[in-house]
Amino acid sequence: MDNITIARLLDETASLLEIDAGDPFRIRSYRRAAEAVEQQTTQLSTLVAEPKQLLAIAGIGKGMAANIVELVSTGTMPLREELLQKYKPTMLELLRLPGMGPKTVALLWSALSVSDIDALETAAKEGKLLELPRMGQKFTDKLLKGIEDYRRNSSRFRIDDAREHADRISALIQTFPGIDEITPAGSLRRGRETVGDLDLLVTGPACEPNVVSAAVEHVAALPLIDKLLAKGQNKVSFTLRNNLQVDVRLLPRASYGAALQYFTGSKMHNVALRQRAIKRGLTLNEYALARLDDNTIVAARTEEDIYRALDLDYIPPELRENSGELEAAANHTLPQLITLTDIRGDLHMHTDATDGRNTIREMAEAALARGLSYIAITDHSKNLAMTNGLDDTRALAHIQRIRAVDAELQSEHKGKIRVLPGIEVDILADGSLDLADETLAQMDIVVASVHSHFAQPIEEMTQRVLRAIENPYVRILGHPTGRKVLGREAIAVHIEQILKRASELGVAVEHNAAPARSDLNDLNLRLAKQHGCKIVVNTDAHTTAELAQISYGITQLRRAWLTPADILNTCPTAKALLTNLRPRP
DNA sequence: GCCGTTTTCGGCCCGACTGTTTTCAGTCG
Structure with a gap:
């Protein structure tokens, strides 16, 4: 049993305890333990013989260590089994619907x-919820909408989840001798926000036609396979326990490029590419680009070879959507897409003053290690009480600490990194901010974010944001729209108003790097560029580790055809950055 | 259930917002 599974089981147990109206502190212990387990770099299953090492992990005590030992050896644990006698595992899924919490789930079950x-939907449609306390027509309508949205999205997996699975499977395949390279293809490689299934392409000496069967057997016997769907000459298909379908293809080196191109797609890109091939008397398939007349192979080994043979510049996977990239590649006008190393600073992160885990100095040192030239410390403000948000007094004191660290590092590292004082303020219902202007005036970076967006009508949310960015101290609009409640389509309609006004005011809009925190999809990013918005790409890091988790965010930027010139924090120095932000009053 | 003790119990992030109330429970972050 791997750490992720252990973490999931502990977290599910916490949810079941919530439904069971258990001790809130006990519930929190399970959640904290789940989080701690997930963050471990060593597999706990290898430590169960040495429970003392489990106790060394913060958040894991005697009871939890026993739970983990039990989970690893039996696959479950007494408390979990006991709760599953009382409740059904499908109730955990109900908790994922917007507006549904443990109390409501428990009530629905008992009443x-x-x-x-499915049963919830039927009950809602039959008006049965109206008979229950605190549930009216509005609640019912919102719930039905939520169910609809949930169903539409749940068949696809988020890219970070998919990437994690891809990495784990790859590591297991890699253990077979003679495997050189494993590349995820499909929408994962193109950087889509969600993927339907996982395509893994594998090559190396072990994948040559005469010997490939042994490698196929190895893949078909991977321990994490839930259901084996198919096993062919060079392809294995299976599902994982979470229903994610995985297709693994083992291919000879000589045709790896053609396969990579073919399976990366998109479908529309490939159709257009094949049409272009035919015009040149060529044919393109998953094995090679070849001449139509005598089947002579023109290119197959690498993607670069194939694009070159079609008189095209190499097209990065993120652009392969048949939305103008072929024309641009033919005319040598593809953009020089932004890369990770272009990002010179990070302007949104938290420390242990609020809900982060590391100190100002630790965050700064992590940024230095990542090669950044400047960061802003933007802890939460008081409205987010659960994060121990800063009130005006504490915020001002925090600035002093940030400046002190900045001064220390300046002398220690000869100005290699600057640490700017900032704050992430909350936008209240009337669009005002929850700290005084006099406090904000002391900050270099003020990120304004809406945090309470439960069941908030989109129009009101939009008005709230529009009002907030009128505050002259706001320099960055943080995660510009709500995450859970607002559907993507709705965002596309309403975000345009926000982007327009932000652009007029010179307020930068933030693109958060981690998908879990990201709100701007590639379409909205393109919209932002169209309206001349300043864009900053941040991590919203709560730990030093998160400070490095930025690759997905970059992929999203690349999908939107963005270049270093489009992104504000590609400025080489803090000074240059600050002059490019909205001027302070 | 964990943790840190003024060490073996008592504390453990809590305010905003919504829908349904008519004083508040539930959800969210």
């Missing part, structure tokens, strides 16, 4: 015996 989404 209506509703334990899954």
Whole structure:
């Protein structure tokens, strides 16, 4: 059992305890333990013989260590089993619907015996929820909409989840001798926000036709396979326990490029590419680009060879959507897309003053290690009480600490890194901010964010944001739209108003790097560029580790055809950055 | 259930917002 599974089981147990109205502190212990387990770099299953090492992990005590030992050896644990006698596992899925919490799930179960989404939908449509306390027509309508949204999105997996699975599977495949390279293809390689299934392409001496069967057997016997769907000459398909379908193809080196091109897609890109090949008397398939007349192979080994043979510049996977990239590649006008190393600073992160885990200095040193030239410390303000948000007094004191660290590092590292004082203020219902202007005036970076967006009508949310960015101290609009409640389509309609006004005011809009925190999809990013918005790409890091988790965010930027010139924090120095932000009053 | 003790119990991030109330429970972050 791997750490991720252990973490998931502990987290699910916490949810079941919540439904069971258990001790909130006990519940939190399970959640904290789950989080701690997930962050471990060593597999706990290898430590169960040495429970003392488990106790060394913060958040894991005697009881939790026993739980983990039990989980690893039996696959479950007594408390979990006991709760599953009382409740159904499908109830955990109900918790994922917007507006559904443990109390409501418990009530639905006791009053209506509703334990899954289908039954809930039926009950809602029949008006049965109206008979329950605190549930009216509005709640019912919102719930039905939520169910609809949930169903539409749940068949796809988020890119970071998919990437994690891809990495784990790759590591297991890699153990077979004679495997050189494993590349995820499909929408994962193109950087889509979600992927339907996982395509893994594998090559190396072990994948040559005469010997490939042994490697195929190795893949088909991977321990994490839930259901084996198919096993062919060079392809294995299976699903994982979470229902993610994985297709692994083992291909000879000589045709790896053609396969990579073919399986990366998109479908529309490939169709257009094949049309172009035919015009040149060539044919393109998953094995090679070849002449139509005598099947002579023109290119197959690498993608670069194939594009070159079609008189095209190499097209990065993120652009392969048949939305103008072929024309640009033919005319040598493809953009020089932004890369990770172009990002010179990070302007949104938290420390242990609020809900982060590391100190100002630790964050700064991590940024230095990543090669950044400047960062802003933007802890939460008081409205986010659960994060121990800063009130005006504490915020001002925090600035002093940030400046002190900045001064220390300046002398220690000869100005290699600057640490700017900042704050992430919350936008209240009336669009005002929750700290005084006099406090904000002391900050270099003020990020304004809406945090309470439960069941908030989009129009009101939009008005709230529009009002907030009128505050002259706001220099960055943080995660510009709500995450859970607002559907993507709705965002596309309403975000344009926000982007327009932000652009007029010179307020930069933030693109958060981690998908879990990201709100601007590639379409919205393109929209932002169109309206001349300043864009900053941040991590919203709460730990030093998160400070490095920026690659998905970059992929998103690349999908939007953005170049270093489009992104504000590609400025080489803090000074240059600050002059490019909205001027302070 | 964890942790740190003024070491073996008592504390453990809590305010905003919504829908349904008519004083508040539940959800969210």
